[in-house]
Amino acid sequence: MADLTTEFVGIKSPNPFWLASAPPTDKEYNVRRAFEAGWGGVVWKTLGEAGPPIVNVNGPRYGVVYGADRRVLGLNNIELITDRPLEVNLREIKAVKRDWPDRAMVVSLMVPCEEQAWKAILPLVEETGADGVELNFGCPHGMSERGMGSAVGQVPDYIEMVTRWCKQNTRMPVIVKLTPNITDIRYPARAARAGGADAVSLINTVNSITSVDLDNMCPEPMIDGKGTHGGYCGPAVKPLALNMVAEIARDPETAGLPISGIGGVTTWRDAAEFLALGAGNVQVCTAAMTYGFKVVQEMAAGLSNWMDEKGYASVSAVSGRAVPNVTDWQHLNLNYVTKARIDQDSCIKCGRCYAACEDTSHQAIAMSPDRVFMVIDAECVACNLCVDVCPVEDCITMERLAAGAIDPRTGQVVPAEHGDWTTHPNNPGALKAAE
């Protein structure tokens, strides 16, 4: 059995599955039950400063995007940080950590952008026995209007400044949670590192409107005839999150900075993908909110089985495995030539490949009157759209042309050696370099 225990910025947990800071971690009752179900750790729902608690809307706070059969593909929310009194949260954090010493207990924080505010709250958290803090620089709605959350996360200088204040005022590890509502994720990550962050976690939710109520002409969720953008999460945001994680993992300026991967993790496979792209662990919210705490059992069992199959002894052995293979477009091998191949035995003759290629690609699939579909190699550019739209798995595959073969589309011999844009004759830059 593979070893799922992880140590992330010195915080140990029995598995790499943490619940992200969100409603699932907003109170003692939830967190105890989450630990009973098997979660390796939690990041407690974001705490604000002492004083009158935050207020939430009293109407709906979620919008949703469905796939087939009402499967939740994406969720957005307009919830703010915890609306329970600070002292109640702190008391509960302490009680849970005392009873579950082997689980990771990280506390998310968001207070105004003043050193005094951070100085005041950090010792209170330390006193609970929590393992670390996560700085919420990501919440894109409500709090950002008050100069917090993503309003900080969108300004690298603020990130660096607040991170430094925290590092100077606590012995606990500091994780900086990043917002994806920015053009280049590397800048905030670099700022976090410069401020002394022990790790970054990402992504927080994406600015979004999931749908519009066309009767009331109002975005959802609708509060008394008005709506506002919310933060998008769930399976739909996973691709965005994976890319941002990979960007940070392969940026020389942030290389080696621990990453907690968040965004659409729903199955063991999602988790494995985040790990492969450089995350040291993952955090989950929407999957738990959709299916309940029990999902962690599938995630943990699946990851463990897969690691056994592949011979990975520990989570750290997986972490970052795919990073060396994330590269720039210019380095992709242009001499790697493939053609689509249709397996006639598994083809069910739906014609989707034909419609896709004929209408929107390269007219490289021929359809006979009796519905036999064949790839025309002389036209196929190997885009693989047909593979993507074919309803039968592995019915269409992309087969590589061996070196020395002639590509019937170009009439050129397929070279054996690597050849990319940096050396391509059509690249003016390559010519200049050669001169």
Added chain:
Amino acid sequence: MTNSPRTPGIAPARLPREAYARNFADVEPPLDAHEAMVAADRCYFCHDAPCITACPTAIDIPLFIRQIQTGQPEGAAKTIFDQNILGGMCARVCPTEVLCEEACVREAAEGKPVEIGRLQRYATDTLMQRGVHPFERAAPTGKRIAVVGAGPAGLACAHRLAMKGHDVVLMDAREKAGGLNEYGIAAYKTVDNFAEAEVNWLLQIGGIELRTGQRLGRELSLAALEAEYDAVFLGLGLAGVNALRSEGEEHHHVQDAVDFIAGLRQAGDLSTVAVGRDVVVIGGGMTAVDAAVQSKLLGAENVTIVYRRGQDRMSASTHEQDHAASKGVRIVTGAAPLRIIGGDHLEAVEFAYTEEGPDGLTPTGETFRLKADQVFKAIGQHLAGAPEDVHIEAGKIAVTGPGRTTRLGVWAGGDCATGGDDLTVTAVAEGRDAAEDIHATLVGAAQLAAE
């Protein structure tokens, strides 16, 4: 209750009252909105979809299913009605297992086709339940057309003509319009008087005058119709029932299955419909299955279908046969009736086992008897009452192309005309196509005259 399934002879009220409602309930209950969404999601939106090719009316199935999937069941219904104005009935009665659903690529892939028929019903029910009619008539053309026979072929023809702006007089020999939709289709396929409701909904287009109790050959003559109208369409169906040519056939408890079914369909109270204790149905098609199953559902103790050829030759689909078997109907194949035995009361039918050889069907010499107090003949219907002035070919009105008979100005379609299977949906297609041809002919002629 005095009678039971074991009451000898032919008797009504064999079952407790509540059993009738249960037995004759919707054989395939409608999908609810969520089920329809899930079913619609399974459609691949195929290119040049094989299901469309397999539909005699060529409904754009992937399009209407996608409309359901995007929350537009009424738009879906419009897509269906554009091609098939009786899409509601067809959704209930089409043998989809040998039409669209057999051709569905998911049938090939996993033996579980997209539920096209049930989705079609979901869409058409949604629109029809609102009571609105989705089509408007074109500007009046001043042309008048006689449509004889108000079955699926006649109804589809009349509707399309009315839509094109022609005035239609729709005539039928029977008391009610609908043809076999009203008098023939199994009761559990078209519950809650759907056939009648559908006719009323169809007539909302306007421009169609319905005259019932008008029989061609009695009140009407082709010559008179030709003189009075700009065109004539014949959708007469098959009014005659084939004879067994067996000894004793004239016994009064040997009945045409179609008459039994028509009586059942028109009975307000099914407990009044009398049925035998031991029922034998002779035939191998949809009519045989329907007569047998409905006999069983009325409380007959033993019901047997006997078909003269092998099971694979039965025109009732496997689905229909399975349905009969699931209701407790026994199917005997490879046996032909020799004689009907009995005096005042019927006693039995004697059959000879048959063999299929190069010279056709021959008796093996072995015979057997089946106890029977009621026998239904369901060995096919034939054309009856067709006017003499049109050419008949292989027992049907000969037509070419979109229903043109040998007589100029006279079209025909549905079961009475050559070509196509004898199915509701085929009748609709032929009626519709004839209407388009009539329209093109009349408008073309008018244009020529104007020039």
